[in-house]
Amino acid sequence: MTESPDPVIELRDVHKSFGDMEVLKGIDLAVSRGEVVVIIGPSGGGKSTLLRCVNLLDPVTAGQVFLEGEDITRPGVDLNRIRRRIGMVFQQFNLFPHLTVLDNLTLAPRKLLGVERGEAERLARDLLARVGLTDKVGAHPRRLSGGQQQRVAIARALMMSPHVMLFDEVTSALDPELVSEVLDVMRDLARSGMTMLCVTHEMGFARELGDRLVFIDGGVIAEQGRPADVLDDPQQARTRQFLRKVLR
């Protein structure tokens, strides 16, 4: 499964420790172009850390991370340049509260890519229309619901035209009735062919849109396969145990 024809992301024997605690204990994972990989597992198992190691928000302790064939863990890599190709959406949205929705979207393209304001704002309006928030262009984040904030956060990440998107439990902080509007945007994105790596507890989403389901426990990939296979017929005892708890 880790052998894929055109991996956008490839992790080779990635280890990550915080002090004495080893959170990732050798992860091998390749994500092909256009593939949607869903990561599930018990909390504290290393799911979020794994995502943060992909764009090196958390530098890896050992092992390598490749983005489109380039080793981005080797010394001397311009990480900030690399990160433009990797979009990331967070559990807590992390919109910039001092900026309007429009400025949240246009900040990075304007300052990093030198896109002119008018051009950036046109692109931003297009993306806000795509996530259904045309009317919130001038609003500040605190005026938006959690679901709206998260959709803005997705649009903000898309502004940089990333080659892969990382979603870190993006619906976990939302009120239940707001989850679907965010999942709708992710569904639209998955169908458009975006390469996606999603940590989630939404098993329905995993089953519907995931090309592959990866179960992480204790810092290793305990099991992976087609979502329906893993969800309906888990091979490992600990996968069964975990699924029994979350699907109950």
Place this chain on the structure above:
Amino acid sequence: MPIWVTPVARYMARGLATTAGLAGVSIAVSVMLGIVLGALLVLPSRAVRLLVRWYVEIWRGLPIIVTLFFIFFVLPIIGLTFGTFVAAATGLCLWGSANVAEVVRGAAQSVSRGQADAATALGLPWAGRMRYVILPQAARRALPPLVGLVVNLTQQTSLATVIGVLDVLQASQRSIERLTLSSGATHAAPILGAVLVVYFVICLPLTLLSRRLERSL
């Protein structure tokens, strides 16, 4: 109006201008330098942080008057001689910038880690993260304590009088002495009363502003 009032008032107005100049220079330099130093205090580089930390702890830890004496009386021994105004401004700027740096550092660190994460994930380098994301948010939180520091710096300018700067306090002292020698009456009460009013009038609105900013956060 008694005959001594006009010349004394004129003399003290000159002193007040010096006080204002000293406060203005100290505040401007302290705030600008302090913001840069505060930003450096949250830099990933440990060596830079350590260096700035030393600067901050030294100048924050010394009483301003000790720093002033040092600059004015000790540095000339190694050939560094300053005028009274420059010496006073330098001492106040060292103290002020160190304190502003601490305020800015605290405010920057109070901005949630998620903000830095989001900016980093977008590809913003350190300087961009600070300039567009962290510092604008930190500024709001830093504003009330900064106004407090501005008040404090304004009050501390009166220490300059001990190395002979002709500020409003020094002007009042000299006026009192002259009047005592020439007429036998000190007129200390009205003159020092005027000084008191001057400081009060400058600092009270700022103190009130600081309190209001704190509430509006």
